[in-house]
Amino acid sequence: MRKFRTDLHIHTLLSPCGDLEMSPVNIVSLASKSGLDIIGITDHNSTRQCELVWKLARNSDLTVIAGCEMTTKEEVHCLGLFEDFDALHVFQNFIDQHLIFIPNNTSLLGYQLVVDEEEKIVEEIENYLGSSLNVSIEEVEQKVHELCGIFIPAHIDRPRNSLYSQLGFFPPELKVDALQISKLSDEKSIREKYQISRDISLVKFSDAHYPVDLGKTYTYFEMENPSFIEIRKALHREDGRQSIIP
Numbered sequence: 568m569r570k571f572r573t574d575l576h577i578h579t580l581l582s583p584c585g586d587l588e589m590s591p592v593n594i595v596s597l598a599s600k601s602g603l604d605i606i607g608i609t610d611h612n613s614t615r616q617c618e619l620v621w622k623l624a625r626n627s628d629l630t631v632i633a634g635c636e637m638t639t640k641e642e643v644h645c646l647g648l649f650e651d652f653d654a655l656h657v658f659q660n661f662i663d664q665h666l667i668f669i670p671n672n673t674s675l676l677g678y679q680l681v682v683d684e685e686e687k688i689v690e691e692i693e694n695y696l697g698s699s700l701n702v703s704i705e706e707v708e709q710k711v712h713e714l715c716g717i718f719i720p721a722h723i724d725r726p727r728n729s730l731y732s733q734l735g736f737f738p739p740e741l742k743v744d745a746l747q748i749s750k751l752s753d754e755k756s757i758r759e760k761y762q763i764s765r766d767i768s769l770v771k772f773s774d775a776h777y778p779v780d781l782g783k784t785y786t787y788f789e790m791e792n793p794s795f796i797e798i799r800k801a802l803h804r805e806d807g808r809q810s811i812i813p
């Protein structure tokens with residue numbers, strides 16, 4: 568088994584708050600240079616830039632996992648990660664059906680661009696991606712799991728847009744594959760503060776919106792190979808796999 572440096576929470580320039588330098592080409596190049604083995608592409612309420620990042624990294628040592636950072640109707644941010652593009656496309660349809668329409672104001676909220684491998688703009692998303700879905704966290708979780716995806720509430724200890732800031736408690740019916748804690752938080756104190764069971768893995772990712780943040784925050788995944796199936800096993804500590812916050 569090997570330890571893979573993994574960062575499954577990265578925004579591209581498609582996110583309104585993502586820097587314009589976060590193009591798929593730049594992300595693949597910076598992630599490889601910084602020593603990451605596995606990255607996850609998780610723009611706010613959109614999956615439209617995942618496939619290009621995956622394509623650009625396909626013949627390299629970098630593994631790309633496609634996903635999304637959803638905003639539930641309670642305004643909780645959650646990561647959904649998917650094994651293949653069929654599942655990703657079904658999930659994109661789910662987002663398209665449920666994202667509350669607010670027209671994007673580029674000067675106030677930022678650009679939402681889909682670019683190609685030459686960094687040419689191919690689409691500009693009209694609907695503000697920082698908006699919420701009109702479905703609950705449980706419904707989002709169920710949809711991700713119906714598609715055999717991985718569901719991870721994001722930055723759970725942040726004072727905004729987190730599980731605890733928005734709900735105040737961990738819903739007993741919610742099935743999580745892990746919980747992401749903030750970069751500077753200490754795993755032990757978070758477990759104590761929120762009384763998180765030992766059965767749930769805690770992970771740290773960069774939540775990078777700027778190139779400078781890429782590669783600085785990651786979790787080691789100890790597993791056989793850098794695949795989606797192995798990632799899920801590591802999160803659930805199956806067959807000797809595990810995730811370790813450095």
Ligand SMILES: [Zn+2]
Binds near residue numbers: 644721722728
């Ligand atoms: Zn977030």
Ligand SMILES: [Zn+2]
Binds near residue numbers: 576578636721774
């Ligand atoms: Zn994020």
